[in-house]
Amino acid sequence: MDRVYNFSPGPSQLALPVLEKAQKDLLIYGDTGMSVMEMSHRSKMYTDIYDQAVADLRDLMAIPEEYEVLFLQGGATQQFSAIPLNLMVNKKADYIDSGNFAHLAAEESKRYGQVNVIASSREDTYAYVPEVKGLSFTEGADYLHITQNNTIYGTRFVELPESSAPLVCDASSMILSEKMDVARYGVIYAGAQKNIGPSGLCVLIVRKDLLGHAMEICPKLLNWEVQAKAGSMYNTPNTWGIYIAGLTFQWLKEMGGVAEMEKINIEKAALLYDFLDNSQLFKPTAQAKYRSRMNVTFVTGDAEKDAAFVKAAAGAGLVNLKGHRSVGGMRASIYNAMPVAGVKKLVEFMKQFEKENA
Numbered sequence: 133m134d135r136v137y138n139f140s141p142g143p144s145q146l147a148l149p150v151l152e153k154a155q156k157d158l159l160i161y162g163d164t165g166m167s168v169m170e171m172s173h174r175s176k177m178y179t180d181i182y183d184q185a186v187a188d189l190r191d192l193m194a195i196p197e198e199y200e201v202l203f204l205q206g207g208a209t210q211q212f213s214a215i216p217l218n219l220m221v222n223k224k225a226d227y228i229d230s231g232n233f234a235h236l237a238a239e240e241s242k243r244y245g246q247v248n249v250i251a252s253s254r255e256d257t258y259a260y261v262p263e264v265k266g267l268s269f270t271e272g273a274d275y276l277h278i279t280q281n282n283t284i285y286g287t288r289f290v291e292l293p294e295s296s297a298p299l300v301c302d303a304s305s306m307i308l309s310e311k312m313d314v315a316r317y318g319v320i321y322a323g324a325q326k327n328i329g330p331s332g333l334c335v336l337i338v339r340k341d342l343l344g345h346a347m348e349i350c351p352k353l354l355n356w357e358v359q360a361k362a363g364s365m366y367n368t369p370n371t372w373g374i375y376i377a378g379l380t381f382q383w384l385k386e387m388g389g390v391a392e393m394e395k396i397n398i399e400k401a402a403l404l405y406d407f408l409d410n411s412q413l414f415k416p417t418a419q420a421k422y423r424s425r426m427n428v429t430f431v432t433g434d435a436e437k438d439a440a441f442v443k444a445a446a447g448a449g450l451v452n453l454k455g456h457r458s459v460g461g462m463r464a465s466i467y468n469a470m471p472v473a474g475v476k477k478l479v480e481f482m483k484q485f486e487k488e489n490a
């Protein structure tokens with residue numbers, strides 16, 4: 133059987149060279165005589181893999197010296213708790229509610245302090261991202277949290293809000309897909325299973341001056357300062373996940389880095405949106421200004437046709453196009469590892485389906 137084009141929102145398709153390299157090294161990594169999964173995380177053979185992954189991510193994102201890079205467990209969701217636990221000194225924070233994950237992050241933080249949702253598009257089924265100009269920020273807020281790409285609704289922030297509080301960003305579904313000016317953020321975090329590697333792993337980039345302010349009740353394992361001092365190894369890290377992440381970083385460098393990926397991602401998204409804007413059958417659901425380049429959401433307006441389309445597409449090797457259960461319709465997730473050819477094949481398939489079903 134051939135590999136399919138997998139449009140899953142996450143865990144999602146990995147780059148083929150990454151999988152092939154992992155396959156080649158599965159039994160014996162280099163001259164170690166063992167698999168990466170069997171190595172001590174404290175051994176030199178493993179810490180070399182770890183250090184290289186950190187160095188490559190620093191390089192790819194041009195992460196300044198004054199930021200720490202951590203590889204943590206528990207996915208992005210664990211950080212919904214870790215963020216207030218580490219940052220709430222004044223016990224108040226601002227959140228922008230631009231989607232389901234943003235909402236969950238805000239709800240979780242309410243356990244630890246006063247949370248002000250300063251803007252929300254929840255009432256409009258998150259079809260857009262709230263305007264960042266003219267927001268009123270909370271005096272003395274410890275941070276402002278945003279979800280830069282909304283995976284479920286297919287929207288993205290086109291500008292960043294200008295709060296004086298550190299900006300904390302859930303970048304799970306957009307990290308490494310476009311250039312980010314890291315210096316504008318206090319914290320960037322991302323579950324790995326969209327653009328980086330296997331699930332259960334979370335990359336966290338944090339400005340060093342934000343370390344060391346954790347609440348007394350903060351579990352040690354969630355304390356970023358503890359993890360920074362331990363090089364992400366306060367306990368046994370997800371060694372295999374970090375190794376695959378490292379392979380993805382090397383692949384990205386070979387592809388020409390983030391700037392090159394951004395160009396390709398703009399091209400891929402344009403192929404789909406241009407078709408959708410002119411389609412007699414399919415309609416895009418996100419407001420044009422805020423369209424995501426990673427998750428393209430669309431509907432036919434008829435639930436039966438949607439289901440028929442998803443089924444027929446899967447038969448043609450274009451899988452996991454069903455939209456999230458909360459919105460219905462379709463969603464094509466086109467992260468870094470989805471090649472232009474996969475998107476072209478999808479558009480061709482949609483044209484054909486439209487001819488037969490419009």
Ligand SMILES: *Cc1c(COP(=O)(O)O)cnc(C)c1O
Pocket residue numbers: 142206207208209210233279281282283302303304305323324325326331332
């Ligand atoms: C997928 C996703 C999450 C959840 O990630 P987990 O690793 O499952 O915790 C959080 N935020 C965003 C924006 C996501 O896309």
